[in-house]
Each structure stands twice: as C-alpha cells, then as structure tokens.
Amino acid sequence: MANFGDWLNKRFPLRELMREHLTEYFAPKNFNFLYYTGSLLLLMIVMQFITGFLLMAHYVPTGPEAFNSVQGIMYDTRWGWLIRYMHVDGVSLIFVLLYLHIGRGMLYGSYRKPRELLWIVGYTIYILMMGEAFLGYVLPFGNLSYWAGQVITSIIQALPAVGPALAVLARGGAGIGTATLERFLALHAVLWFWIIAAAIFIHILALHQVGSNNPDGIEIKENKGADGHPVDGIPFHPYYTVKDIFGVGVWLTIFAAVIFYAPTMHGVFLERTTFSPANPMVSLPDVTPPWYLAPFYAMLRAIPNKDGGIFLMILAVVLPFFLPWLDRSPVKSSRYRPVYRAMILLLAVTFFTLAWVGEQPPLPKYFLLERGGAAIYVGFYLLLPIISRWEPTRKVPERVTS
Numbered sequence: 001m002a003n004f005g006d007w008l009n010k011r012f013p014l015r016e017l018m019r020e021h022l023t024e025y026f027a028p029k030n031f032n033f034l035y036y037t038g039s040l041l042l043l044m045i046v047m048q049f050i051t052g053f054l055l056m057a058h059y060v061p062t063g064p065e066a067f068n069s070v071q072g073i074m075y076d077t078r079w080g081w082l083i084r085y086m087h088v089d090g091v092s093l094i095f096v097l098l099y100l101h102i103g104r105g106m107l108y109g110s111y112r113k114p115r116e117l118l119w120i121v122g123y124t125i126y127i128l129m130m131g132e133a134f135l136g137y138v139l140p141f142g143n144l145s146y147w148a149g150q151v152i153t154s155i156i157q158a159l160p161a162v163g164p165a166l167a168v169l170a171r172g173g174a175g176i177g178t179a180t181l182e183r184f185l186a187l188h189a190v191l192w193f194w195i196i197a198a199a200i201f202i203h204i205l206a207l208h209q210v211g212s213n214n215p216d217g218i219e220i221k222e223n224k225g226a227d228g229h230p231v232d233g234i235p236f237h238p239y240y241t242v243k244d245i246f247g248v249g250v251w252l253t254i255f256a257a258v259i260f261y262a263p264t265m266h267g268v269f270l271e272r273t274t275f276s277p278a279n280p281m282v283s284l285p286d287v288t289p290p291w292y293l294a295p296f297y298a299m300l301r302a303i304p305n306k307d308g309g310i311f312l313m314i315l316a317v318v319l320p321f322f323l324p325w326l327d328r329s330p331v332k333s334s335r336y337r338p339v340y341r342a343m344i345l346l347l348a349v350t351f352f353t354l355a356w357v358g359e360q361p362p363l364p365k366y367f368l369l370e371r372g373g374a375a376i377y378v379g380f381y382l383l384l385p386i387i388s389r390w391e392p393t394r395k396v397p398e399r400v401t402s
C-alpha cells in the first residue's frame with residue numbers, strides 16, 4: 001500500500017493536497033453547529049447529482065409525455081418514488097441549509113475582509129441555485145410547472161430592451177412546450193449544474209486561501225505559536241472530519257424522516273398542482289413560487305406597477321452582494337454588536353414573513369405586510385453603512401471563546 005502511495009504521489013500530488021487542505025489546514029477550535037452547513041451542502045449537491053442522473057434515465061422531455069414519464073417514475077419504476085422524493089425534497093432541504101449558511105455568515109461577519117470574494121462567490125452560487133431550482137421545477141410539466149414557466153418567462157420578457165428576445169430564447173418559441181423542456185433539461189442537468197459545481201470549487205479554494213472565520217469573528221492566523229500554527233486552530237483532519245461525520249448522521253436522519261413521513265411537506269416541498277398535467281386552457285388562480293423563492297416574489301408584488309416590482313425584486317436579490325462594503329463596523333461578529341444582532345434577527349423574521357406572504361393569493365389585505373417587509377429588507381442594507389459606524393460594540397476577546 002505504501003508502495004502504491006509512493007507510486008501515485010510521484011505522479012499526482014495527493015499527499016501534498018491532503019496536507020495542505022486537511023491535516024495541516026488549521027480551523028478555529030470554536031466552530032458551532034452552524035459550521036456543519038458547508039459540508040452538508042456539499043453532500044446534498046452530490047446526492048442531487050446522483051438522483052438527478054437516475055431520474056434522467058426515465059424522464060422524457062416531450063410535451064405531455066414529460067408529465068407521464070414522471071408519473072411512471074413514481075408508480076411504475078422500482079424505487080422510483082424514493083429517487084424522485086430524494087431529488088425534490090433535496091431541493092428544499094438545500095435551501096434550508098443555504099439560509100442557515102448565509103445567516104451564519106451574516107451573524108459572524110464572515111463576509112468582511114479578507115473574505116469578500118468568498119462571500120461574493122457564495123452568493124453567486126445561491127443565485128445560480130435559484131435558477132437551477134426553477135429549471136427543475138418546470139421539468140415534471142404539471143400544471144403548476146407550466147404556469148410557473150409562464151410567469152417567470154413573462155418577467156424575463158418585461159426586462160428592458162433584451163427582454164422579448166430573451167423570453168423567446170428561454171421558451172424556445174412563443175409558448176412553453178417541448179422545445180422549452182428540452183432546453184431546460186439540457187441547462188438543468190448539464191451547463192447550469194456544472195457552472196454551479198465549478199463555483200463551489202472556487203468557493204472552497206477561496207475559503208482555504210483566507211481560512212475560516214468563527215463565531216467570535218477573531219482572525220486565528222494573527223496569533224501563532226512557536227510551531228507556526230495558530231494557537232486557536234486545530235487540524236481539519238481528523239478533528240473536523242470526524243465531527244462532520246456526526247453531522248451527516250443527524251442530517252440524513254432528518255432527510256429520511258422528511259422523505260418517509262412528509263415527502264410533500266403538506267404542499268410546501270411539492271405543491272398539489274404538480275400532480276395534474278400541464279394545461280394551457282386551465283390557468284391556476286394563484287401561481288406562487290416554492291417557499292425558498294417566495295420572499296422575492298412577495299417583494300415583486302409589493303409595488304403594483306410591473307416594472308417597479310421587477311426593479312424592487314432585482315434590487316432585493318443583488319443587495320447582499322455589497323454587504324462586505326456596506327458594513328463599516330470595526331467588529332465582525334454580532335456576538336459583540338448588540339444592535340447589529342437585533343437587526344439581523346429582524347431581517348430573518350422579515351424574510352420568512354415575506355416567504356409566507358409570497359405564498360398567499362394576491363389580496364389587498366397582504367399589501368401592508370408585503371410593503372412593510374420589503375421596506376425593512378431594503379432598509380437593512382441601506383442603513384447598515386450608517387448604523388454600523390455609530391453602533392456601540394462590546395470588547396472582543398483576544399482568544400476565541402468556547
């Protein structure tokens with residue numbers, strides 16, 4: 001075995017890579033449960049790839065046959081239901097992890113110098129994931145898929161100048177049909193997916209260049225011992241690899257519970273209207289997006305004018321990109337910034353309230369929630385440069401705390 005290891009290492013820098021990224025990669029010793037999210041996201045992406053590949057072996061992207069082929073996977077293919085539910089529920093659970101992962105970054109100021117690029121690449125992955133989820137959403141060609149495809153491509157159509165041409169390109173013609181499904185499948189399973197995979201690779205390389213942040217927001221690299229290693233760091237392997245295996249066990253238990261006991265999550269993970277075939281003659285009274293896209297949809301509806309709504313929605317999506325430069329506080333972690341901590345809590349409550357409103361029919365009684373929510377969401381980012389400059393901060397300790 002040792003000989004094989006030597007043979008291999010002369011031809012491929014396996015040991016150097018292991019040393020650099022695992023055994024001699026020092027991570028802060030005060031990671032909490034929120035630091036499981038990165039490795040769990042990696043696991044989930046790999047699972048989506050495998051289950052997606054298996055689904056493709058039976059899926060047919062042609063008009064009504066698309067719907068029938070998915071029903072065939074559910075009812076006539078051995079273990080087909082399991083593979084499909086793993087793939088469908090996997091999407092919602094990935095977004096649960098993404099929101100925890102992003103929220104963690106905001107709580108501990110992980111977007112601040114020197115991690116700006118890491119944040120930007122991460123947030124780009126999030127936007128790409130929204131696109132990937134939408135492409136997949138249309139593929140089963142249930143009635144909701146059809147009308148969701150209509151709504152999103154009509155938003156594309158409303159973009160200035162390039163909109164109409166882009167919408168035809170996206171649909172593969174004037175309407176949603178076989179040409180749309182074929183190009184959505186090609187994008188979903190090949191191009192878009194691999195762009196996400198490449199972005200994840202860059203995300204992790206960027207992380208290893210600067211090192212992980214931690215709940216205290218202290219740079220462990222600035223305090224090294226006589227051996228040249230950070231005094232508050234521990235080797236990623238074996239310490240965190242073993243810890244991550246525990247996290248994977250807990251997470252897979254949750255995943256299994258969802259699939260076996262509540263695979264549609266009462267219509268939240270898989271809507272009822274996806275169980276009837278696409279029908280251009282039967283429009284749905286209220287087409288709402290899946291829960292993880294609903295906050296942005298609620299903001300789109302907050303302004304009754306279509307162009308204004310689209311502008312607000314795009315603004316809401318892009319604002320987090322600028323977080324590293326909007327935050328001016330000398331302190332990173334919200335542990336030592338009570339005002340910022342309260343702001344994040346308010347932002348989180350607002351975001352999930354908007355997700356709930358986005359799922360409701362477009363009635364006047366929700367206008368206040370939609371507008372108030374949008375104002376708080378946008379206000380968080382626009383006021384941060386001012387508030388972060390004067391907010392009182394607590395003393396940050398020299399060493400990481402437990």
Ligand code: HEM
Binds near residue numbers: 037
């Ligand atoms: C599928 C998508 C993603 C994957 C697979 C992924 C993977 C990872 C991994 C493995 C880590 C190190 C472990 C950890 O800190 O949990 C990490 C850290 C990080 N990620 Fe991601 N990530 C993804 C999406 C995102 C997004 C959407 C953002 C931000 C908008 C983001 C921002 C960060 C930041 C700031 C860190 C460093 C956190 C710290 O050190 O405190 N990531 N990511």
